[in-house]
Amino acid sequence: MSKFPKDFLWGGAVAANQCEGAYNLGGKGLTSSDVTTAGTQTNPRYITYIDEDGNLGKYRQFESAPKNITRTVIEGEYYPSHVAIDFYHRYKEDIALFAEMGFKIFRMSIAWSRIFPKGIEEKPNQEGLNYYRNVFEELKKYNIEPLVTIQHYDVPLYLDEKLNGWNNRETISHFDRYVKTIFTEYKGLVKYWLTFNEINSALMMKDLIPNYPISAIRQSLQLLHYQFVASARAVKIAHEIDPNYVVGCMIAGGPCSYPLTCDPQDVILNQIKTQESIYYSADVMCRGEYPYFAKRIWNEFDFKLEATEEDFIDLKEGKVDMVTFSYYMSTCNTTKKDVETAGGNFSMGAKNPHLKYSEWGWAIDPDGLRYSLNEFYARYQLPIMVVENGLGAIDEIDENNEVHDNYRIEYLREHIKAMSEAIEDGVNLIAYTYWGCIDLISASTGEMKKRYGFIYVDKDNEGNGSLDRYKKDSFYWYKKVIESNGKDLEDETK
Ligand code: BGP
Numbered sequence: 107m108s109k110f111p112k113d114f115l116w117g118g119a120v121a122a123n124q125c126e127g128a129y130n131l132g133g134k135g136l137t138s139s140d141v142t143t144a145g146t147q148t149n150p151r152y153i154t155y156i157d158e159d160g161n162l163g164k165y166r167q168f169e170s171a172p173k174n175i176t177r178t179v180i181e182g183e184y185y186p187s188h189v190a191i192d193f194y195h196r197y198k199e200d201i202a203l204f205a206e207m208g209f210k211i212f213r214m215s216i217a218w219s220r221i222f223p224k225g226i227e228e229k230p231n232q233e234g235l236n237y238y239r240n241v242f243e244e245l246k247k248y249n250i251e252p253l254v255t256i257q258h259y260d261v262p263l264y265l266d267e268k269l270n271g272w273n274n275r276e277t278i279s280h281f282d283r284y285v286k287t288i289f290t291e292y293k294g295l296v297k298y299w300l301t302f303n304e305i306n307s308a309l310m311m312k313d314l315i316p317n318y319p320i321s322a323i324r325q326s327l328q329l330l331h332y333q334f335v336a337s338a339r340a341v342k343i344a345h346e347i348d349p350n351y352v353v354g355c356m357i358a359g360g361p362c363s364y365p366l367t368c369d370p371q372d373v374i375l376n377q378i379k380t381q382e383s384i385y386y387s388a389d390v391m392c393r394g395e396y397p398y399f400a401k402r403i404w405n406e407f408d409f410k411l412e413a414t415e416e417d418f419i420d421l422k423e424g425k426v427d428m429v430t431f432s433y434y435m436s437t438c439n440t441t442k443k444d445v446e447t448a449g450g451n452f453s454m455g456a457k458n459p460h461l462k463y464s465e466w467g468w469a470i471d472p473d474g475l476r477y478s479l480n481e482f483y484a485r486y487q488l489p490i491m492v493v494e495n496g497l498g499a500i501d502e503i504d505e506n507n508e509v510h511d512n513y514r515i516e517y518l519r520e521h522i523k524a525m526s527e528a529i530e531d532g533v534n535l536i537a538y539t540y541w542g543c544i545d546l547i548s549a550s551t552g553e554m555k556k557r558y559g560f561i562y563v564d565k566d567n568e569g570n571g572s573l574d575r576y577k578k579d580s581f582y583w584y585k586k587v588i589e590s591n592g593k594d595l596e597d598e599t600k
Contacts, residue, residue, distance in 0.1 A: 107593070108526075108590065108591040108592050108593040109526040109527075109529045109530050109592065110525075110526060110529060110591050110592040110593075111529070111536075112591065114210075114535075114536065114537070114538075114591060114592065115210045115211040115251060115491075115536060115537035115538070115539075116208065116209065116210050116211070116537075116538055116587070116588040116591075116592075117204070117209040117210055117211035117212050117213065117250070117251075117253075117537065117538070117539045117540070117543070118204060118207075118209060118212060118213070118539055118540045118541075118542075118543020118544070118560070119212075119213035119214075119253075119493055119494055119539035119540065119541050119542070119543065120193070120213070120214055120215075120542065120543065120544065120546055121214070121215045121255065121258040121259070121260070121303065121546075121549075122214070122215045122216065122217040122220075122258060122260060123137060123139035123140075123187045123190070123215075123217065123258065123259065123260045123547075124187070124190060124542075124546040124547040124548075124549060125190050125191050125193040125544070125546045125547070126190055126192075126193045126194040126217065127187070127188060127189040127190040127191065127192040127193065127194050127195075128189075128192070128194035128195065129185075129187055129188045129189075130188075131194065132194075132220060132231075132233040132234055132237055133220070133223055133231040133233045133234060134217060134219050134220045134223060134231075134234065135219035135220075135222075135223030135224050135225070135262050135263065135264060136179070136219065136262075136263040136264070137187075137217060137218070137219045137260045137261060137262060137263055138153075138177070138259075138260065138261055138263055138266055139185075139187040139259065139260055140179060140185060140187050140188065140263065141153055141154050141155070141177045141178060141179055141185070141263065142167060142185065142187070142552065143164065143183050143184060143185060143186075143552065144184055144185070144186045144547075144551075144552035144553065144567065144568075145167075145551045145552045145553070146551055146553055146555075146567070147466060147551055147553070147556075150166045150167060151166075151167040151551065151552045152164035152165065152166060152167060153165055153166075153167055153171070153177055154177065154178060154179065154180045154183055155171070155172070155175040155176060155177045155178055156175065156176055156178045156180075157172070157174060157175045157176075158174045158175075162178075162180050163175070164180075164183075168311060168314070168315055169315070170319075170322075176267060177263060177266075177267065184568065184569055186547040186552045186553075186554070186569070187547065189569060189573075190546065190547050191544065191545065191546050191547075191563045191565065191573060192573050193544075194237070196573070196575075197240075197241050197244060198244055199575065200544055200561070200575070201241075201244045201245060201248065201250070202248075203544070203561055203575065203577070203581075204248075204250060204543065204544075205248035205250060206585065207543075207560065207581060207584055207585045207588060208585055208588035208589055209248075209250050209543075209588070210249075210250065210251060210537075210588070211250065211251045211252075211253050211298070211537055211539060212245055212250050212251070212252055212253065212539070212543075213252075213253040213254075213255065213300075213493055213539040214241070214252065214253075214254060214255070215254065215255035215256070215257070215258035215260065215303070216238055216254060216255070216256060216288060217234075217260055218256075218257060218260060218261065218262055218284055219260070219261075219262040219263070220233075220234030220237060220238070221234045221235060221238075221284060221287060221288065222262060222280070222283070222284055222287075223262065223264075224262055224264035224265060225261070225262030225264055225265030225266075225269075225277075225280050225284075226262075226264065226265055226268075226269070226280055228283075230287050230291075235287075235291055238288075238292070239291070239292070239295070242292060242295040242296060243295065246295065251297060251298065252295070252296045252297075252298070253298040253299075253300065253491070253493065253537070253539060254288075254292075254296050254298070254299050254300070255299075255300045255302075255303050255356065256284075256285060256288070256299060256300065256301050256302070256340065257281075257301070257302050257303065258303040259303060259304075259549065265277060265280060272329045272332055272333055273325060273328070273329050273332075274332075275332055275412075277332065277336070278332055278335055278336045278339065281336045281339075281340070282336070282339055282340075282343065285339075285340040285343055285344070286343055286347070289343060289344050289347040289348065289351065290347055293347060293348050294348075296351075297350060297351065297352055298352050298353075298354070298491075299340075299344060299351060299352070299353045299354070300353070300354050300355070300356040300430055300493065301333075301336070301337035301340050301341070301353065301354075301355065301356070301426075302333055302336075302337055302355075302356060303356050304356060304357065304358035304432060305330070305333055305334075305337070305355065305356065305357065305358075305387050305391070306330075306357050306358050306359075306383060306384060306386070306387035306388070307358045308326040308329060308330050308333075309323075309326055309327075309330065309382060309383055309386065309387070310358065310383050311326065312326075313379075313383075313454070313455075314454065320407055320408070323407045323409075324407055324408075324409045327403075327404065327407065327409050327411070328409075328411070328412060330387065331411060331412070331413060331417070334387070334390045334391065334421060335417045335420050335421065337355065337391060337424065337426075338391070338394070338420045338421045338422075338423065338424025338425070339420050339424055340353065340424070341353045341424035341425065341426055341427075342420070342423055342424045352427045352428060353426055353427050353428075354426050354427060354428040354429060354430040354491065355387070355388060355391035355392065355426045355429060355430065356430050356431065356432070356493060357384060357387060357388050357429070357430070357431040357432075358431070358432055359383070359384065359431065359432065359433065359434070359435075359437075359478075360384070360431055360433050360436075360474060360475065360477070360478020360479070360481065360482065361380050361384045361385065361477075361478055361481040361482065362433075362436045362437075362471070362474035362475075362477045362478045362481070363376055363379055363380055363383075363436060363437040363438065363439055363455060364376065364436060364437075364438050364439070364458065365438070365439060365440065366438040366439060366440035366442065366445065366456045366458075367440060367442070369440075369441070369442075371441045372439060372440045372441055372442070375439045375440070375441055376438075376439040379439050381397070381399050381403075382403055385397060385399075385485075386399075386400060386403065388429065388482070388485075388486070390421060391425070391426050392425060392426055392429060392485075392486040392488060393425065393486070394421050394422040394423070394424070394425040395418070395421060395422065426488070427488065427489070428488050428489045428490065428491060428536070429482050429486055429488050429489075429490045429491075430490065430491040430492070430493040431478070431482070431490075431492065431493065431494075432492075432493060432494030432495070432541070433474070433475050433478060433492055433494065433495045433521075434450070434468055434494070434495065434496070434541075435448075435450055435468045435469040435470070435471060435474070436458065436461070436469055436471040436474035436477075437450065437454065437455030437456075437458075437469070438455045438456040438457070438458050439455055439456065440456050442456075445457070448463065448467055448468075448469055449463070449466055449467025449468055450467070450468050450469070457469075458471070464497060464498065464499065465498075465499055465500060466498055466556060468498075470497075470517060470520075472520035472521045472523065472524040473524060475492070475495070475521055475524040475525065475528070476524040476525070476527045476528045476531070479492075479524075479525070479528035479531075479533045479535060480528060480531055480533060483528075483532075483533040483534065487534075488534075489534050489535075489536045490533060490534060490535050490536065491535070491536055491537040491538070491539070492525065492535070492537070492538045492539070493537070493539045494539070494541040495521055495538070495540060495541060496514075496517075496518075496540050496541035496542055496558040497513065497514045497517040497518070497558065498542070498548065498556040498557065498558050499511070499513060499514060499556070499557060499558075500555055500556075500557070501545075501557045501562060501578065503562055503564075503576065507562075507576045508576075508578075508579070509562050509576065509578035509579065510578075510579050511578045511579055511580045512579065512597060514558075514578070514580045515579065515580050515583045515597045516597070518540065518580070518583075518584070518587075519595045519597070522538075522587065522592055522595060523595065525538060525592075526592060540558075540560075540584070541558055542557070542558025542559055543558075543559060543560055543561070544559045544560070544561040544563060544575070545557045545558065545559035545561065545562055545563040545565075546558070546559070546563070553567050554566055554567050554569075555567050559578065560577070560578055560580045560581040560584050561575050561576070561577060561578065561581060562575065562576040562577075562578050563575055564576070583597060
């Protein structure tokens with residue numbers, strides 16, 4: 107007997123800036139991704155700009171920008187988002203492949219700058235609205251439910267440059283207009299929405315970047331407040347427009363970091379880190395108010411929150427309907443010095459001697475997924491979706507255009523088992539969208555070589571390739587998993 111409920115939503119996930127391409131077509135405005143070059147596992151990505159005197163330059167992503175510059179596209183540089191995997195033109199072919207696997211749900215994002223090219227216009231861009239309508243209608247043809255992220259690391263560049271993006275309270279009103287537009291436009295076509303992708307990642311940068319300035323931490327805390335308010339307002343607007351809309355928060359990583367040792371100091375540190383990186387954000391969005399430990403965090407960074415009475419009312423009235431999160435790995439915290447550290451998209455932490463690591467150094471920990479599901483459910487008692495999980499690996503395509511990715515099948519099988527255990531534990535898990543169900547651009551490195559997909563896309567790190575699609579072994583395997591509702595996890599390719 108399958109442990110998964112019969113209406114469990116199996117599917118996959120992508121994001122606009124990592125798959126669409128067509129960065130300047132259909133009236134779309136530039137976004138921050140469009141001025142970010144490709145990196146590798148060892149080389150950083152750069153952001154390109156022009157300064158006041160007309161000189162062109164670039165600075166490392168996540169580092170502070172030079173003064174008086176305008177971010178811009180520079181000829182001769184390679185920007186992976188510009189063509190990506192050209193989902194913009196090939197969505198019909200790709201959706202047909204998802205349907206062949208039996209997807210019930212497909213997570214994608216809307217690029218804000220396709221709807222409002224600069225972010226600040228009064229009227230939306232009709233071509234952008236039409237594009238997503240066509241995609242949703244195509245999904246509907248196959249009874250695939252869209253799950254739409256409203257902002258997936260993709261702010262209109264103009265709004266970011268001129269208004270200072272989410273550092274400015276004014277951005278909330280532009281976001282209000284954006285969400286009102288899409289909630290009205292796509293009523294009846296979309297049911298599930300996520301406001302901000304990995305909203306809590308803003309607070310993880312300080313552990314990722316050495317010597318991260320305290321002023322940047324304060325800035326992140328304020329920026330997060332504006333996003334919390336914008337998200338809560340979006341929940342309210344959604345419910346006013348259609349009471350059937352289900353809106354979720356999207357948290358990076360589960361609450362599954364471990365103390366490296368049983369030294370109480372490590373345990374306390376681990377608790378503090380989990381509060382800071384996960385619950386600070388998730389509590390506001392699920393419970394409608396800042397948690398009791400928020401003041402300690404604010405005091406630690408000597409931070410004074412700029413907030414209005416109305417903000418707190420919005421937070422209270424705009425609690426999310428479900429919890430969703432991305433889960434790739436667990437981490438370890440310790441007060442000990444000189445420990446080996448691990449890789450990861452955000453929180454790296456100490457290396458766990460009990461776990462194996464991916465080619466990119468990310469811990470592989472299916473039990474951590476079961477643990478996270480239980481922790482989230484115990485705390486919020488809301489329906490849960492795992493909206494990102496997957497293995498980024500180097501795939502080899504052979505002369506028959508086959509990819510034997512049994513390592514991916516292995517990864518996935520263990521994580522599906524963990525989810526089924528969590529369901530048996532009593533967790534109300536309703537959906538699973540595997541990240542990068544079709545190969546796409548890596549968010550952290552900008553590479554193509556780091557592949558997650560069930561579908562291989564012929565393209566390399568430099569942007570060469572036919573963009574043709576090929577089914578990997580995992581494609582057939584996942585199809586069987588969906589058909590059997592998570593019961594048949596055997597790998598016959600072995
Ligand atoms: C998450 C992002 C995704 C995605 C994923 C995998 O943090 O929400 O956009 O890319 O990580 O990371 P990467 O692409 O760096 O392998």
